[in-house]
Amino acid sequence: MKLMVVDDSMVIREKIALILEHEEFEIVGSAQNGIEAVEQYKEFKPDVMTLDITMPLMDGLETIEAIMDIDDSVRILVISALSDKGTLIQAMKLGAHGFLCKPFNDADLGEALEELVEDLH
Secondary structure, X not given: OEEEEEOOOHHHHHHHHHHOOOOOOEEEEXXXXXXXXXXXXXXXXXXXXEEOOOOOOOOHHHHHHHHHXXXXXOEEEEEXXXXXXXXXXXXXXXXXXXXXXXXXXXXXXXXXXXXXXHHHO
């Protein structure tokens, strides 16, 4: 399954890549903001995305909207330090499929992604 990681923190992008190194996911893209994410999405067509909400240039909510306009079948897992319920609800309304709060551990990420794709197997 193709995965794209979108977060303005290189540390978080690398952590996610490291955790998923031996999983069923192939990381095809890594973006630090929504504009890069949309460009890479068009090129790599990932099945799954992890997406931060608070990013420069284009935030996560705007990114969800832009990606859903291209392909509404992609599974998006929002990973954010924002625990604001309003933002979470907005992300889900726009098309996100799951939410994981930062900080997270390996098991949290694995479980969240497993739930995200369980019906795709």
